[in-house]
Amino acid sequence: MTPSQPKILIIIPAYxxxxxxxxxxKEIWALDVKTDVIVIDDGSKDATAQEARQAGAKVISLxxxxxxxxxxxxxxxxxxxxxxxxxxxxxxxxQHDVGYIRTILSPVLNNESDIVIGxxxxxQQEKGYRSSFARRLGIxxxxxxIGVLTGSLIYDPTSGFRxxxxxxxxxxxxxxxHDFPEPEAIVLAGKFGAKIKELPVVMRxxxxxxxxxxxxxxxxxxxxxxxxxxLDMLKTRRLVEYGH
Amino acid sequence: xxxxxxxxxLSMGIFxxxxxxxxxxxxxxxxxxxxxxxxxxxxxxxxxxxxxxxxAKFCRFELPSNFIFFVLLCVFVFLSLLLTVFxxxxxxxxxxxxxxxxxxxxxxxxxxxxxxxxQ
Numbered sequence: 001m002t003p004s005q006p007k008i009l010i011i012i013p014a015y016x017x018x019x020x021x022x023x024x025x026k027e028i029w030a031l032d033v034k035t036d037v038i039v040i041d042d043g044s045k046d047a048t049a050q051e052a053r054q055a056g057a058k059v060i061s062l063x064x065x066x067x068x069x070x071x072x073x074x075x076x077x078x079x080x081x082x083x084x085x086x087x088x089x090x091x092x093x094x095q096h097d098v099g100y101i102r103t104i105l106s107p108v109l110n111n112e113s114d115i116v117i118g119x120x121x122x123x124q125q126e127k128g129y130r131s132s133f134a135r136r137l138g139i140x141x142x143x144x145x146i147g148v149l150t151g152s153l154i155y156d157p158t159s160g161f162r163x164x165x166x167x168x169x170x171x172x173x174x175x176x177x178h179d180f181p182e183p184e185a186i187v188l189a190g191k192f193g194a195k196i197k198e199l200p201v202v203m204r205x206x207x208x209x210x211x212x213x214x215x216x217x218x219x220x221x222x223x224x225x226x227x228x229x230x231l232d233m234l235k236t237r238r239l240v241e242y243g244h
Numbered sequence: 245x246x247x248x249x250x251x252x253x254l255s256m257g258i259f260x261x262x263x264x265x266x267x268x269x270x271x272x273x274x275x276x277x278x279x280x281x282x283x284x285x286x287x288x289x290x291x292x293x294x295x296x297x298x299x300a301k302f303c304r305f306e307l308p309s310n311f312i313f314f315v316l317l318c319v320f321v322f323l324s325l326l327l328t329v330f331x332x333x334x335x336x337x338x339x340x341x342x343x344x345x346x347x348x349x350x351x352x353x354x355x356x357x358x359x360x361x362x363q
Contacts, residue, residue: 040346058350058354059350060346060347060349060350061346061349061350062342062343062345062346063342063345063346064342066339066342066343070339070342070343073343074343074346074347077343077347078347078350081347178339
């Protein structure tokens with residue numbers, strides 16, 4: 001890698017994704033984008049870590065389950081410590097079509113944005129898997145809530161398919177929401193003055209295994225995230241000051 | 245009079261038990277201080293119970309016992325809130341440590357692989 005080339009890290013948080021991780025990695029290896037890949041095994045009970053290692057990925061195994069926020073933040077901390085310029089977050093379950101990595105990478109590479117979100121719900125975009133009706137209702141609620149509170153219209157605030165520049169890697173290495181982090185991370189990023197862009201991507205149904213947010217947890221998700229977003233709006237500027 | 249001695253013995257007993265826990269390093273002073281303060285207050289009001297009755301009357305409590313139960317409830321709510329804060333701090337520290345351990349373990353295995361390859 002020449003010095004002028006940016007260092008790019010793909011962060012894959014994985015919890016009990018043995019059935020999917022190999023395929024996801026295979027798709028990433030097939031890309032013509034030069035990146036490093038780190039799988040954050042979030043205390044899986046199955047052989048996710050072994051499967052990822054066998055597929056050739058570097059794996060950070062957390063000693064116990066921290067939740068998606070903790071796993072992704074571990075990735076940011078690793079990226080920050082190893083001086084990566086760009087981090088891309090990709091789900092392990094195969095929902096994110098990694099073919100779109102180039103799409104979400106481009107505005108960050110060109111310094112147009114600090115965060116780029118791969119979105120399922122932008123107007124007039126190609127339709128792929130768009131989640132269940134109940135989930136879409138929840139997402140709609142967060143679109144409005146974030147819109148009212150921050151003044152920015154994000155069509156898919158729950159999408160975890162994102163690209164971040166160095167500034168955001170450093171910030172999120174220090175401050176990142178614990179559980180169900182995606183909508184809250186947008187509000188936090190806004191507090192740090194981040195430029196956020198959304199680009200249309202097509203997503204797929206999860207390739208195997210089960211989602212971690214089901215039944216009553218969905219209700220808890222709605223309440224927790226709403227409360228967290230409202231509290232984030234009250235946080236002082238002290239949070240904004242960061243230094244490395 | 246019997247109640248006075250009972251209250252005094254009980255609060256002194258708990259006070260000494262907390263002190264003993266600190267002495268045996270089963271409790272740190274930071275976490276014991278709330279209990280010690282509550283016990284000290286209980287000892288004080290066991291001795292000067294007339295003051296307790298006066299405060300209860302001043303606060304318009306019908307019976308001094310109602311006032312005592314009210315104060316006890318407040319103390320326990322405050323202590324449990326304080327313990328929840330400590331629990332969250334601990335949880336946060338555990339999370340931070342888990343992330344660091346995960347990264348360090350990875351770096352260690354990378355280092356071992358590199359050293360193995362050199363040899």
